[in-house]
Amino acid sequence: MHMDLPRSARNSALQQNMQRRPTLSFSPLSLCYGIFGVLLVTYIGLIAVVMSYAALTVEFSQSVKNDEAAVATLEGQYLAGVAQVTGTNFVAEGYAKPTATVFVRAESATALR
Amino acid sequence: MRAQFRSRIRLVLAFVILVALMIIVRLYFIQIIHGDEYAQKADKQFASGGGGLFDRGAIYFTRKDETLISAATLSTGFLVAINPQTLGNPENAYAAITNVAPDAISRDAFLTAAAKKNQVYIEVAHHLSEEAGQSLSDKNITGVQVLRERWRQYPGRTLAAQSIGIVSYGLGDTLAGQTGLEATYDETLLRSGDSLYRNFFAELFSNVGNMLVAAKDAREGDIVTTIEPEVQTHLEDDLAKVSQKYASKESGGIIMDPRTGAILAIASNPSYDANVLQNVDPAILGNPFVEHVHEFGSIMKPLTMTSGLDAGVITPQTTYKDTGCITVNTATICNWDLKPRGVIPMKQIIVQSLNIGAAWVATQLGQDNFRAYFTKLFGQKTGIDLPNESGALLSNLTKPQQVGYDTAAYGQGIAVTPLQMIRALGAIANGGVMVEPHLASAVRLNSGIERAIDWGQTTPVFSATAARETTEMMTAVVDEKLQNGKAMIPTMSVAAKTGTAQLTNGQGGYYTDRYFHSFVGFFPSYNPRFIILLYTNDPQHVTYASDTLSSSFLDLVHFLIDYYAVPPDRGFTTSTSTASQATTP
Numbered sequence: 001m002h003m004d005l006p007r008s009a010r011n012s013a014l015q016q017n018m019q020r021r022p023t024l025s026f027s028p029l030s031l032c033y034g035i036f037g038v039l040l041v042t043y044i045g046l047i048a049v050v051m052s053y054a055a056l057t058v059e060f061s062q063s064v065k066n067d068e069a070a071v072a073t074l075e076g077q078y079l080a081g082v083a084q085v086t087g088t089n090f091v092a093e094g095y096a097k098p099t100a101t102v103f104v105r106a107e108s109a110t111a112l113r
Numbered sequence: 114m115r116a117q118f119r120s121r122i123r124l125v126l127a128f129v130i131l132v133a134l135m136i137i138v139r140l141y142f143i144q145i146i147h148g149d150e151y152a153q154k155a156d157k158q159f160a161s162g163g164g165g166l167f168d169r170g171a172i173y174f175t176r177k178d179e180t181l182i183s184a185a186t187l188s189t190g191f192l193v194a195i196n197p198q199t200l201g202n203p204e205n206a207y208a209a210i211t212n213v214a215p216d217a218i219s220r221d222a223f224l225t226a227a228a229k230k231n232q233v234y235i236e237v238a239h240h241l242s243e244e245a246g247q248s249l250s251d252k253n254i255t256g257v258q259v260l261r262e263r264w265r266q267y268p269g270r271t272l273a274a275q276s277i278g279i280v281s282y283g284l285g286d287t288l289a290g291q292t293g294l295e296a297t298y299d300e301t302l303l304r305s306g307d308s309l310y311r312n313f314f315a316e317l318f319s320n321v322g323n324m325l326v327a328a329k330d331a332r333e334g335d336i337v338t339t340i341e342p343e344v345q346t347h348l349e350d351d352l353a354k355v356s357q358k359y360a361s362k363e364s365g366g367i368i369m370d371p372r373t374g375a376i377l378a379i380a381s382n383p384s385y386d387a388n389v390l391q392n393v394d395p396a397i398l399g400n401p402f403v404e405h406v407h408e409f410g411s412i413m414k415p416l417t418m419t420s421g422l423d424a425g426v427i428t429p430q431t432t433y434k435d436t437g438c439i440t441v442n443t444a445t446i447c448n449w450d451l452k453p454r455g456v457i458p459m460k461q462i463i464v465q466s467l468n469i470g471a472a473w474v475a476t477q478l479g480q481d482n483f484r485a486y487f488t489k490l491f492g493q494k495t496g497i498d499l500p501n502e503s504g505a506l507l508s509n510l511t512k513p514q515q516v517g518y519d520t521a522a523y524g525q526g527i528a529v530t531p532l533q534m535i536r537a538l539g540a541i542a543n544g545g546v547m548v549e550p551h552l553a554s555a556v557r558l559n560s561g562i563e564r565a566i567d568w569g570q571t572t573p574v575f576s577a578t579a580a581r582e583t584t585e586m587m588t589a590v591v592d593e594k595l596q597n598g599k600a601m602i603p604t605m606s607v608a609a610k611t612g613t614a615q616l617t618n619g620q621g622g623y624y625t626d627r628y629f630h631s632f633v634g635f636f637p638s639y640n641p642r643f644i645i646l647l648y649t650n651d652p653q654h655v656t657y658a659s660d661t662l663s664s665s666f667l668d669l670v671h672f673l674i675d676y677y678a679v680p681p682d683r684g685f686t687t688s689t690s691t692a693s694q695a696t697t698p
Contacts, residue, residue: 065189065263066243068171072186076268079182082343083272086350 166263168304171335172277172294174269174342175554177677182342184277185295185387188266191246191259193217193238195227200256203227209252213245214238240264267387273345274387275400276379276499276552277338281390292398294552296500298336301556305333334558339375339551344368347672348378351665352647356382359652359661365401365531367550368669371539371635371644374548374568403495403502406528407648410614410658411466412538412633413524415583418463419541420486421474422579429582432456433473442516446472449613449657463586463610464594472519483518484510489574490537490547491529496570497550505529525614525623535633535646537574541583542608542635542644545575581639584608588638595659600667604681607670608641609634611658616651627651630658632666636674637682643673 091097143151172185193210200206207223217238226235239262241249250259265280265288278293290299352364361382368378381401385393421427437453439446448454448468454461462470475483491505506528509517520526529537532550540547551568558564587608592601595609612631615623630652635644647662647669655661673679 065187068186069188072183072266072268075183079269079342082346086346
């Protein structure tokens, strides 16, 4: 059965349908702005973190290298000390060569070892 | 309206993708296709190099207690550069610089640099200490820049300098290892991470592997050597005394563990301070242990003897008639004292160092056998981790004349490197097996992992029996002959052999009054921990190696016994607990 509704009635039904559809409480544009803002802050934050990390890495790396250089200086002194002891002419220093050498069993570690 | 909204979104998306694609294509062309050009262009905008601070891995000595001591490391400090265009008063600037670093630069050189007004950056002083650099920086002199600098430092100065090597500018514009371990392990020691320009885009595509596995950390590291700094110092000291006493052209020595090939000390005289290379003769920058070949003389006899014993053509009880001199292929070969010994056993060939006896053993071996043994001993490079290793000169062993084999039997007519020599003689000490001599034992990777280097390849040459029989003969050299028997250590068996070779005159003959002295020994004889090779080239006013090198060898033996607390291997009975067992005057 087909019934022709008057125009005013049709408009009224359409308006009712439209009112029943869900609507957003904010505009998509505002959402995009929000997301953009969050991403921008995150991006700037990440840059800050990365820059700080890089600066700290360089600083720590330099600190380690400085410490290594200081250790190298001490090692140089140690090696120079070894060379000096090795090169010492003990006879010239007043020590006499032993008249005899006695070989003994190394039973225990002595202070000299 | 929805359809309209969707189509707009798609339009924006397409635009974003298009822009992204354009950026990617542009980045591809800038960073990958033209990356190097732009980097060079950027470099040219700087007055000084943009390579950043120099960085490089360390090389370590290993003490007997496994403590690592730097052989090569980095030092940090400052360099001073001037900008002649803005430098106000050069005299004042020079005074300020020399006030904190008196030896930094001469006045004339500084003023010459300051006068170059067309330049904006000239480095005038290097290697300033932290204090000096800070002090100069605090003065804020216009036109004077104080910049941080890092450089290669060798704390041991001359210690094992030729084997540790040097770093310098080669053909390119980057510092790289040129000699020694610095060159051999350049890839491991090189640091690539501190470049001024980071090409993120290129790395994203070209170094995907690096993102998944830290390839750099698995490649870059420090080198741990087997060199013991105190043993090295002792060896260098002994060699310096020999060179000084006899005015030798060159002296050298190697101390090696014959069981593993680990080199504990390797020294040559003259040497150089690797920190100060300005006035160093380039001829001594190379490594004589792998680059120079010598005719070693009679220390070759133990190898001839072991070859004969191993081949079964002689036994220790075999005798021969020593006539003092023989003629082979029109050439006359004689004992060192020209005297005949009559009928004598094999042991006397080693103990009395008889050329006629060595030649007799070579004849018994036959040319093919002799060539086979000596090719196995010296035919290949040792494979040591040092660059530019030379091969032995063995051409006499390819000719049919017997005289070439007879002379080779006592170490003349064939020339080998010191490392080939100690490797071959190490076979006698190591039960007939040759090992791979080496200087680096491990790589300490940046990842923290220490990766041991495999040097386990061995080459059997002689039977253990033949090696032991020759060892007995060499032990008799020390116990009976060396310093007329006074060198004998009652509590320690030591095997040794001296060698005196005539030097070639460059015209196919030999000098009659110029010699190459060598000395080899290992101990304890039957379970050796150390093998020592010493040599001195062209010592003055002395003929025999027993005169030049015996005392150095014995000094090293006593030092090593004491330093490593090597337990006695003879002279004590296990049941006794009395301390004093043997006395020698």
